[in-house]
Amino acid sequence: MKHNDPKLLLQSAPLLRQELTTPGAMKEVWLALLPTTLASLWFFGLSALLLIVVSIAGAVLTEWLFTDKDKRRMAIGDSSAGLTGLLLALTLPPGLPLWMAFLGAVVSIGLGKVIWGGLGANIFNPALLGRAFLLGTFPIAMTTWGSPSGLGDFFHLQSSNLAWPFMHGQIDALSAATPLGLMKFQQQTTAISSLFIGNTAGSLGETSAFLLLLGGMYLLIRRSIDWRIPTAIFLTAAIFSLAMFINDADKYPSPIVTLFSGGLLLGAFFMATDPVTSPLTPKGCWIFGIGVGFLVVLIRLFGGLPEGMLYAVLLMNAATPLIDRYTQPRIFGRK
Amino acid sequence: MFNLFSLGQSFAHGVHPPHHKEQTEDLPIQRVPFVNRYVMPLGQHIGIPAEAIVAVGDSVLRGQLIASSNGFISTALHSPVTGKVTDIGMHRYVDGSFKMAIEITADPYATQQFSASANASVKAVEQMSIDEFIIAVQQSGIVGMGGAAFPSHVKYAIPEGQQITDLLINGAECEPYLTNDHRLMVERPEAVLRGCEILRKQLGAKRVAIGVERNKPESITELQKHLAIDMPIDIVPLEVKYPQGAEKMLIKSIYNKELAVGKLPRDLGIAVNNIGTIVALADYFDQGMPLIERIVTLAGPGIKEPANLIVPLGTPIRDVLDFAGGLSEHTREVIMGGPMMGSPVADLDAPILKGTSGILAFTEQETARPQEYPCIRCARCLDACPYFLNPSRLALLGKARLFSQMQSDYHVMDCVECGACTYACPSNIPIVQHIRAAKDNLRNLASPDVEKKK
Numbered sequence: 047m048k049h050n051d052p053k054l055l056l057q058s059a060p061l062l063r064q065e066l067t068t069p070g071a072m073k074e075v076w077l078a079l080l081p082t083t084l085a086s087l088w089f090f091g092l093s094a095l096l097l098i099v100v101s102i103a104g105a106v107l108t109e110w111l112f113t114d115k116d117k118r119r120m121a122i123g124d125s126s127a128g129l130t131g132l133l134l135a136l137t138l139p140p141g142l143p144l145w146m147a148f149l150g151a152v153v154s155i156g157l158g159k160v161i162w163g164g165l166g167a168n169i170f171n172p173a174l175l176g177r178a179f180l181l182g183t184f185p186i187a188m189t190t191w192g193s194p195s196g197l198g199d200f201f202h203l204q205s206s207n208l209a210w211p212f213m214h215g216q217i218d219a220l221s222a223a224t225p226l227g228l229m230k231f232q233q234q235t236t237a238i239s240s241l242f243i244g245n246t247a248g249s250l251g252e253t254s255a256f257l258l259l260l261g262g263m264y265l266l267i268r269r270s271i272d273w274r275i276p277t278a279i280f281l282t283a284a285i286f287s288l289a290m291f292i293n294d295a296d297k298y299p300s301p302i303v304t305l306f307s308g309g310l311l312l313g314a315f316f317m318a319t320d321p322v323t324s325p326l327t328p329k330g331c332w333i334f335g336i337g338v339g340f341l342v343v344l345i346r347l348f349g350g351l352p353e354g355m356l357y358a359v360l361l362m363n364a365a366t367p368l369i370d371r372y373t374q375p376r377i378f379g380r381k
Numbered sequence: 382m383f384n385l386f387s388l389g390q391s392f393a394h395g396v397h398p399p400h401h402k403e404q405t406e407d408l409p410i411q412r413v414p415f416v417n418r419y420v421m422p423l424g425q426h427i428g429i430p431a432e433a434i435v436a437v438g439d440s441v442l443r444g445q446l447i448a449s450s451n452g453f454i455s456t457a458l459h460s461p462v463t464g465k466v467t468d469i470g471m472h473r474y475v476d477g478s479f480k481m482a483i484e485i486t487a488d489p490y491a492t493q494q495f496s497a498s499a500n501a502s503v504k505a506v507e508q509m510s511i512d513e514f515i516i517a518v519q520q521s522g523i524v525g526m527g528g529a530a531f532p533s534h535v536k537y538a539i540p541e542g543q544q545i546t547d548l549l550i551n552g553a554e555c556e557p558y559l560t561n562d563h564r565l566m567v568e569r570p571e572a573v574l575r576g577c578e579i580l581r582k583q584l585g586a587k588r589v590a591i592g593v594e595r596n597k598p599e600s601i602t603e604l605q606k607h608l609a610i611d612m613p614i615d616i617v618p619l620e621v622k623y624p625q626g627a628e629k630m631l632i633k634s635i636y637n638k639e640l641a642v643g644k645l646p647r648d649l650g651i652a653v654n655n656i657g658t659i660v661a662l663a664d665y666f667d668q669g670m671p672l673i674e675r676i677v678t679l680a681g682p683g684i685k686e687p688a689n690l691i692v693p694l695g696t697p698i699r700d701v702l703d704f705a706g707g708l709s710e711h712t713r714e715v716i717m718g719g720p721m722m723g724s725p726v727a728d729l730d731a732p733i734l735k736g737t738s739g740i741l742a743f744t745e746q747e748t749a750r751p752q753e754y755p756c757i758r759c760a761r762c763l764d765a766c767p768y769f770l771n772p773s774r775l776a777l778l779g780k781a782r783l784f785s786q787m788q789s790d791y792h793v794m795d796c797v798e799c800g801a802c803t804y805a806c807p808s809n810i811p812i813v814q815h816i817r818a819a820k821d822n823l824r825n826l827a828s829p830d831v832e833k834k835k
């Protein structure tokens with residue numbers, strides 16, 4: 047035998063791989079969130095910037111601390127922890143004390159992800175779990191919404207941001223109500239154009255419907271997210287709220303307001319579509335989306351909270367293993 | 382039957398790997414020169430290995446029978462060259478193992494002209510009964526040339542009570558890089574059509590459909606050009622999608638029929654054959670030439686001079702590569718067959734086989750595997766699987782070695798190992814490797830020896 051052959055590998059087929067990698071898929075989501083993130087800086091200035099930085103830092107640090115040494119580089123490298131941090135920050139009110147945001151991010155990753163076994167193994171959306179924790183622990187701080195300030199005021203920091211941990215921070219006097227809060231508690235509607243552009247009170251990332259739609263469309267076009275989930279959420283929420291709106295237009299918001307307010311878009315495009323915590327099967331995705339759309343309107347209109355996306359998604363996350371089990375596709379050539 | 386304005390007929394799911402056929406699709410078929418040494422493994426087809434009927438020291442003629450079929454699911458071997466039998470023993474096989482083979486050293490003074498008289502003369506195929514035809518095909522050594530190497534005559538033996546109505550010819554050639562079927566359709570369309578007619582008449586089928594992926598327009602036009610008015614043959618353009626050439630997918634694409642698990646195409650009245658097989662049939666029945674050579678595509682980034690070659694069976698891979706300028710220094714892996722389902726070549730001294738459709742060489746760039754990430758449940762593998770299996774769950778259970786659950790809950794045995802799921806996975810999980818391990822394990826469990834031991 048001649049021995050000048052190259053050393054041949056014996057990797058079994060298929061030899062080819064499509065180009066997208068898991069870290070690449072994460073990057074797509076970062077990119078899709080960019081307009082919304084920039085808008086939050088525009089609307090809420092330095093407060094938004096600090097909240098985002100602190101939340102991402104909390105998430106990445108937790109991931110790093112609790113991951114095995116030899117897996118750390120990979121776990122941080124896929125940027126999913128940072129993404130969770132950003133998503134969490136986008137659901138926070140601009141005046142939230144920074145230390146709460148940090149704690150929320152620690153809980154997101156610690157209890158929402160690492161404890162389940164890391165990327166891919168968790169049942170609940172980590173960012174939403176962190177937000178649920180914050181909402182339960184600091185209900186007042188989490189529901190106090192500052193009005194957007196605009197770029198002119200970039201360096202105006204909401205004083206409550208800098209509250210010391212566990213001290214009774216004074217709540218910003220200039221608090222405003224979110225469009226859904228106005229509707230629910232004061233029967234006041236917000237102009238659709240404000241919802242669309244985003245100069246309303248609300249969490250960092252939920253205000254501009256237009257930019258969220260832009261990001262969502264990008265992910266859909268790139269096929270980064272399953273199209274069935276947002277479609278099912280929008281259709282169900284629209285139909286359900288339309289039925290209620292026809293019933294009593296003074297008491298209930300129109301379907302447009304329903305879709306464009308209160309984080310529904312943020313949740314539908316970026317939280318509910320998280321592949322890890324949504325069903326694998328096509329039929330399952332429909333059921334999941336319909337469930338979220340139905341629950342969100344139900345909670346908003348009949349529950350004690352003005353918003354419903356958080357619990358709607360978390361509840362459907364819990365149902366996902368079951369949905370997957372009962373919606374296995376029919377195998378080719380089998381009954 | 383088909384719509385000219387559509388993308389071409391197709392099945393559901395599947396993937397779209399870049400087809401890379403531009404490297405060789407316009408290269409005419411060339412003949413490689415004869416070399417010194419040939420190795421013919423006795424078990425290079427599916428089924429029982431052939432039985433050697435020559436002895437060391439015997440002189441053999443090109444095309445002479447050297448091993449006969451050993452049972453019905455078995456086939457014959459013929460000498461690819463005129464020369465002398467120099468060994469009957471264990472020789473290197475592609476996977477690196479040793480297999481029983483006949484080694485023939487070429488006679489440097491022979492003309493290597495093939496003459497039909499080397500074989501018992503073949504009776505005109507038109508006069509043959511179906512039983513004679515089946516025996517003749519078995520004696521010709523012809524097997525499925527797409528890669529599976531299943532003895533063809535077995536497919537033509539239709540049980541009592543069944544009738545073949547449709548003959549389906551697989552010209553999809555859905556594996557990237559390979560263009561050997563394409564070149565046959567372009568350069569020898571009459572042989573393709575002649576083979577179709579021989580087989581159609583023998584099987585008593587009413588119609589023939591030749592499925593060709595739309596990335597081979599030249600094949601389609603050449604076939605259409607040579608189609609005689611009295612041939613009930615349809616050329617059906619198919620969508621370019623992997624695995625379009627998988628038997629069940631092809632039946633779905635062309636007849637929109639779903640072959641049930643455990644059934645054979647003939648249960649639907651369909652017989653499926655590959656382009657290479659059909660041309661081999663034509664050559665055998667018209668020229669008396671048994672299966673002693675085949676077309677092999679040499680391609681891939683590691684091949685210096687890509688080509689489509691007529692190679693005598695048993696030629697060492699090394700010699701074929703040398704003819705094509707050898708391997709580039711960046712070559713890391715050599716594959717026999719296509720990049721999606723082929724097998725890695727462990728030793729370049731192993732011979733070209735009846736089922737060798739291509740020899741592909743890949744460099745660092747294609748073989749380097751990025752880090753494996755955990756499954757993010759993105760469902761891309763589900764969307765890729767033409768059988769609608771759940772590769773994500775299968776890989777997860779496979780990793781946990783829960784083999785029996787893979788079968789009871791997710792029907793792992795229905796997987797045809799096409800690799801589409803693995804191609805599509807962004808986390809670079811070796812899904813099909815987990816599946817193969819599980820299938821091997823389950824087969825061993827089901828085998829009788831294990832049961833006896835209990």
Ligand code: SF4
Pocket residue numbers: 765766767768769770771772795796797798799800801802803812813816
């Ligand atoms: S290898 Fe098996 S599981 Fe994967 S796509 Fe092909 S048939 Fe489906």
Ligand code: SF4
Pocket residue numbers: 755756757758759760761762763772773776805806807808809810812
């Ligand atoms: S393609 Fe890979 S990462 Fe996506 S669900 Fe399938 S196995 Fe998991």
